[in-house]
Amino acid sequence: MNKIITFLIAILLLASCNPTTLTFSFIYNDEGPNKEIATRMKNLLESKYxxxxxxxxGVGTDANLDSLVEGKIDIALVENYVNYREGLNSAFSVYSEVLHIFHKESVDGSSFESLIYSGPVYIGREQSPTYNLMMDLFDFYGLDPSLIDVTFNMSEAGVVVELTNLFSKESLKAYEGFNMFSFDNVENLGSASIAEGIALKYPRMSPFVIPQGSYWGFSDVPIVTLAVDLIMVVRSGMLEVSVNDFAQTMLRNRQIFTSIDPLLFNGLREDFDQSILNIPLHEGARTFLDRDEPSFIERYAELGGVILSIIIALWSGIVSLTKWQAQKKKDKIDEFYEDLIKIKNAIPTLKTISEGIQKIRRVQAAQNKAFEMLIAEKLVANDSFRIYMELSKETINDLRGRMRVLKAKG
Incomplete structure (x- = not known):
């Protein structure tokens, strides 16, 4: 008994130390600041938990999402413009990706229609978030897709569409000889502008203004365009406590990420608009974001701590008393085991049905005696007792099976 108690205590101590390291896989597309965001997320989470x-x-948004659905990946960064899939949930918004439409100076950029119909248009990989967004814009403007020359080779395009973070001065050099398309004049925002009309029909998009001077003279007027949130998504089966901890840690330490790109300053926020999420929020993230309404436990945490301390002290006393009483009882279960094993080992050598009947009665008598000793508190209803009862039932079944064989032969 002492050995069993010592073993159980050791198991509890090991469990309380929580030596097991949980491993999570995090996939991202190496576009814009995503790699640096993922790396800082990794470092932060590993330092806290x-x-x-x-x-x-990753190799593409669709492939990344497939990996999550199949359970190969736990976490991913994707645009909030992917189609809903079973088995995925959102955790929080990371930042807004801005729609940039560049067109060569020779291309007519006076309207969206003339721009798109003017020649080869690069809109990203097929079924990518950029591709899907542009298809919705084609629908909004009533354009005929069969008349649009879509290319998947960026170098041959006269119009290039990118859904990304803000461009650096260095990265803008790739677009020398290009202008940037604006959906409307900035003065029209707030007065039912075309950008607001698009956002009304497609609420996952929102109007966005690239202010004059933000791109080092690339454009001499503000650019009115659209933005889509990049979000952290997780497997639906991921533990609520893990998602809660991750969301809380990321959003409360957003200063670590804001130096990566200015868009992250307003992107990583606890009060982001959950209603526009195309992928439902994970319950673990919801419990963190809705924490402003204190639960009963939070409201009475101090009183609960005192009560819990008293309960623990009482429980410790009861456990100690129970162990002391258990040590006084002589554990005779081994004697029952020894007799039962002898019977079980002799089953293959049984020659007659009457021998089998005698041994079954012997096992049943031992069972009755064990129960009598249990009632008299001479045995303890521990795992050893339960295993003995199961083994005795199994032995009786084996004896009956042997008797059926003998009957068939006789």
């Missing part, structure tokens, strides 16, 4: 974050570079 006993976890290991394995970073995986």
């Amino acid at each position: 006993n976890v290991e974050i394995r970073l995986v570079e």
